[in-house]
Amino acid sequence: MSFKKIACIAALSLSAISSFIYAGSAQAISFKMTTGIAGPNGETNQGAFSEFTKLPGTTTINFNDGKVPTTGFAKYSFENTSGTSSVRSDVWAPPGVKDTDINKSSYLAVFNGDKVTINLDGYLNYFGIDWGAISANNTFSFYNGNTLIKTFTTADVNPVAPTHGSQQNGEGSGYVHFYSNSTNDIFNKIVISQTSTNGGGFESDNHSFHSGTDRFTGFDPKAVPEPSVILGMLTVGGMFLRKRKNEKLQSVSQSH
Ligand SMILES: [Ca+2]
Numbered sequence: 001m002s003f004k005k006i007a008c009i010a011a012l013s014l015s016a017i018s019s020f021i022y023a024g025s026a027q028a029i030s031f032k033m034t035t036g037i038a039g040p041n042g043e044t045n046q047g048a049f050s051e052f053t054k055l056p057g058t059t060t061i062n063f064n065d066g067k068v069p070t071t072g073f074a075k076y077s078f079e080n081t082s083g084t085s086s087v088r089s090d091v092w093a094p095p096g097v098k099d100t101d102i103n104k105s106s107y108l109a110v111f112n113g114d115k116v117t118i119n120l121d122g123y124l125n126y127f128g129i130d131w132g133a134i135s136a137n138n139t140f141s142f143y144n145g146n147t148l149i150k151t152f153t154t155a156d157v158n159p160v161a162p163t164h165g166s167q168q169n170g171e172g173s174g175y176v177h178f179y180s181n182s183t184n185d186i187f188n189k190i191v192i193s194q195t196s197t198n199g200g201g202f203e204s205d206n207h208s209f210h211s212g213t214d215r216f217t218g219f220d221p222k223a224v225p226e227p228s229v230i231l232g233m234l235t236v237g238g239m240f241l242r243k244r245k246n247e248k249l250q251s252v253s254q255s256h
């Protein structure tokens, strides 16, 4: 194989890796689930709060005035065909850090095919939500304007719920954090819905929004490429060098 051919193959491999990196970041909102933390003043009867509540650029909505905000940074609107979705206070409120930390405050409940759309005044790279009494068909959708970026459902997120509270028929709960991995994945509209009309509700509290137009650095402050990508590039580089060496050896032996 000629040096030119090898160089060409190496270049192609590198460009394949580059396009993989690009494709990988083109559609990437990730999520993590944690127990969350107590309220800003240590409250344990208000549901769980985001670990990023005090991060500069974070706004938190706790629904404790009994209604959704319709003005300001985050504007909520109901598509309430069932007439039962509302801000309320009852035993189905998402619990606190421990599933025995009963939430006595108001929270948001969405039922029976209804939706709540949250329009933001600016771009976000993070959305956190205390999610309780987890039911099938709870759905989270993230948009940039009218373009859907990513949808998550109960099936995606529930398997890693940290608690399954005895207070709520053993249904899961936890604080779920959605975050952008790149500037391609920032969002300015969120729709939360209970897409089934066959029972189950979507109960949540303490929504936290972090403003940003690039990747969210809260979980991983260092902006470095993934280790696997670096390893891939080293492997390609190594193959290229080895092939060159072999070829040199071959030419030497042929000349004798
Ligand atoms: Ca609340």
Ligand SMILES: [Ca+2]
Binding pocket: 132, 133, 134, 135, 200, 201, 202, 203
């Ligand atoms: Ca539920």
